[in-house]
Amino acid sequence: MASKPKVRYVAHFWLIAASILFFAPFLWMVSSSLKSEATIIPKTGQPPQWIPHVDKLDAQGRRCVIMNTGPFKGKSGVELEAQEESQHVIDFNGQTVKAWPEDFDVEQVIGFEWENYKTAFGMIDFTNNLRNTLFICVLCVIGTVFSCSTVAYSFARIPWKGRNVCFILVLATMMLPYQVTLIPLFAVYRSLGWVGTFKPLIVPAFFGVPFYIFLLRQFFMTIPQDMSAAARIDGCNEFGIFARIILPLSKPAMATTALFTFLFEWGDFLNPLIYLQDDRQYTLAVALQQFQSSHESAWGPLMAMSTVITIPIVVIFFLTQRTFIQGITMTGLKG
Amino acid sequence: MTRIERRNLRNGLLFASPYIIGFLAFTLYPLLMSVYYSFCQYNVISEPIWIGLDNFRELARDNDFWTALYNTLFYTVFSVPLSLAFSVALALLLNQKVKGMSVYRTVFFLPTIVPIVASSVLWLWVLNPEGGLVNGMLKQCIGLEGPGWLASPDWSKPSLVLMSLWSVGGAMVIFLAGLADVPTELYEVAELDGAGPWGKFLNVTLPMITLTILFNLVMGLINSFQYFTQVFVMTGGKGTPDNSTLVYALYLYQNSFVYLKMGYASAMAWMLFMVILGATVAVLISSKRWVHYHGE
Amino acid sequence: MKTYLFWALGAIACAVALVVLWPQEAQTPEERKALGDRRTIITYWDRHTGHEAEARKALIDEFNALPGNKVYVRTVIIGSRVEKLLTAIAGGAPPDVCSLGSSVLAQLAAQGCFMPIEDEVAKSSYLSQSNFLPHAWSLVSFDGHIWAIPTTTDTYCLLWNKNAFRRAGLDPEVPPKTIKEIEEFAVKLTVKKGGQIEQYGFVPWQPWIQTYMWGGLFGGKWFDEKTMLASCANDPEIIKAFQWVQSFAINPKKSEQLPFAVDPGLTAQNKLGGQYQSANNPFYSGKVAMITEGEWQCTFIPKYAPDLDWGVAPIPQPEGVPPLCFAPECVVDAVPAGSRHPREAWEFLHWFYSPRPGGTSPASDYNFAIHNVPPRRDEAMQDRFISDPKFKVFINELLSKPGIILPPSPAAQYLLDKVENYHEKMTFGWLPAEQAAQEIEDLANTEIRAAWKLSGRKQP
Structure with missing residues (x-):
């Protein structure tokens, strides 16, 4: 439907307004991650600062300040090293005065504070956490794609007795809140000796995830049955049909499954929180949360960490946008 | 059973076996145990002790349980419909075939893929009453003294609802696809009948996307009843201030892993399941009245 | 043919990814060396983070470098969230020794998660009750047993x-x-x-x-x-x-x-x-x-x-x-009942809590490094603690007044x-x-x- 120009202008207006609202938190995150401890919390009554500033230093690395009381009000000077009774000594071209910290402001210039990233990387074992996260992601992707496609094949393309009952079971378990099985599963993994290992996070992926089984089944159903029949006449067995005909035709659906699984595991929190205990096993999400809980309101480093764990996802999203949108559309519409 | 039927059964079971095994081990067995535990006092370390219905009686008396249920219902009642409305509105705007649609779509979609831990930490900072972005902008732009957001028991739940609106991108994309399926002829007919944009929306668009609305409504309900990670990260697992963000799943987590009252937590899990089931069934029954099945 | 190629390449890519990403049992070179020397590696869980964890690590490094030592202690920083320790112990994957706040000690001890330590305490005159501040000792006594050694106390x-x-x-x-x-x-x-x-x-x-x-x-x-x-x-x-x-x-x-x-x-x-x-x-x-x-x-x-x-x-x-x-609380060291190497754990603990020949105990050095109060009278009275007039105010409080505790x-x-x-x-x-x-x-x-x-x- 082609809209009238007027409608389109109005739409543009609202879209731009909404985009700004949606994007502002991201900008704020990056901006905050580049601010120093001193500037990240604005003084009472000052507006938020979008562009990070740092203290202005003179050639000798001393801070430049502006007085806001006393005879030198409004003049700029430099802060000398020496302090007396916790008052700061400030030099105005040779003349010095003593001042309390609230009597002057430190001059600010635009500049980035990369220290937060160093702090954040120093406080968590980033490479190790990244490796753990990717390891879990990759294995879960392999497991999910493999198991869900075979199961979906069985539900979509093999007419066996009891199939429908089984499939309804799959749909029903999608409704089941994870809290119901949370505790007994913990007990099961405990008796298997799996608590404190990656196994509780990975092994279930190899036994099918209802949501993706459903997604792939819907996709397999759309492939004409004649193709299987033709292959069968050619002497192809069930596995051959699955591997040579169905799978190659289902790459978009499988890519979607892989992508969603990857994203889910990348950000998954509760399971790693419960099952991983050694800090060398932590995933990025858990490491970020642990970091946050032990350094509450260390906003600079926290924003730096958040930026670092978000960026890979954003990159992946840009590379795979089409698959993504297709996938979401697929799951939503056929529901 | 014919030979083909037998072969199909064998192959079918073979192909479905990962799920069947997984279902027995990771769903059915835990499910049965969960029922059993909900009638027991149990802490994983010692053997469960059968206490009959005591856990459920205790739940009825437990003020925090009711608070948690109320908080979750509050969140659900506000966040689900508002998210729906918001995502439909965005989808409608995007559906005007404006230029740069893919850019807008990306911007709206991005928040949904940010890891929840990261977005929660981010919002904690954005909503910080001192030095946060929202209060800073309110003060700068309209001279308004912002509320305490997550620090105030009155504003903490609205804050959570606000955050949920930030991640409507997924539902929006689904609606966008739903809108694309609406036949253009219907609009032409409506236009001939003299319908304005609003009339077209009410009489054509809305009825044609009711199925999509139903889908998003059910998914939204299920998810919001299980809302957990955001509050866990933002309140350090406590549900502060004054239990105003103690949502159901968080209280369940506290009981299971902080106090090791696993029997009690299992009872809570079943109550949650009942609530979700009840809500979903209610929506599905009511949907007979308002969902228009077309083209099927 | 193309299909086979596709799957083969996919399989190879996955295999390569897994080999690269396989979590190496994350052993540091020192740990590998310790294993090579047939030393027993035990895990120690520290509830502290930041510079407080670093102070502990420095002392553990000293222990690990002792000549002829057959035990190697590997530190894991776990933070102060109670459920981390609870899930590990309840899940059957506890460390060999752990530090924890005394507020959860009795809860876990009642369920049999820790070993009572009277026998080990009896082996060392230094660990006897009379050396400790009264409130610290009552924080580790529960149900007729002693469950942990107080490491630090605060006021x-x-x-x-x-x-x-x-x-x-x-x-x-x-x-x-x-x-x-x-x-x-x-x-x-x-x-x-x-x-x-x-x-x-x-x-x-x-x-x-x-x-x-x-x-x-x-x-x-x-x-x-x-x-x-x-x-x-x-x-x-x-x-x-x-x-x-x-x-x-x-x-x-x-x-x-x-x-x-x-x-x-x-x-x-x-x-x-x-x-x-x-x-x-x-x-x-x-x-x-x-x-x-x-x-x-x-x-x-x-x-x-x-x-x-x-x-x-x-x-x-x-x-x-x-x-x-x-x-209200002490930070204490306890040995979980599921510890795989309790003997080695004790070897470490005895070292940590006993004075070095002619010197101070590592535990007291630890308190000094993080400026907490050692929970024993003789150590709290050391010059290095009371020479700071401000710190002395805190120590005086603990030494001169009865303590309000969170009883086990x-x-x-x-x-x-x-x-x-x-x-x-x-x-x-x-x-x-x-x-x-x-x-x-x-x-x-x-x-x-x-x-x-x-x-x-x-x-x-």
């Missing part, structure tokens, strides 16, 4: 910002000495600017909720000494303390308010903006003029706020209440959490103090009885 004092006092026209050397004076000073020290409070005089829940402490300092008894059940409901002192804390919170429904009343939301823990360990800590940055804080501030303040001019004094108590100090009970942490909960109900929701005390007692006692029942032990 709280009143800290004040001398510059804030000067600006308010108060004598910077004279802190408040009575509860009444705290209130008077709080009024004078509260500075408003354009409708916003720029400096808070005193907030009883800064830096965190300390209502348990105020109950104790007001002379209240949280637990019955015989039955070890909670007994706060009918304790007039605890109710007085609750009401006093409550009086600091703005009540929107009340027309008359005390002049120092503040918004409990804005002043709640960490809501004053700044990070605890940074120059933005509200006390360091001048947002709060008086605060009740622990002895670790003697290292924190010089490190994060060298400019701050501050003083320390005992926390005022109501008149007529015998002087008490608040020392299977529901100790639960009670503490509930006090926090009800503190919020009282300050935000304005719940009457009597009702709060009653509900806390009921909840805690239900929990205590249930825990005893589950443990199969006899409730005292």
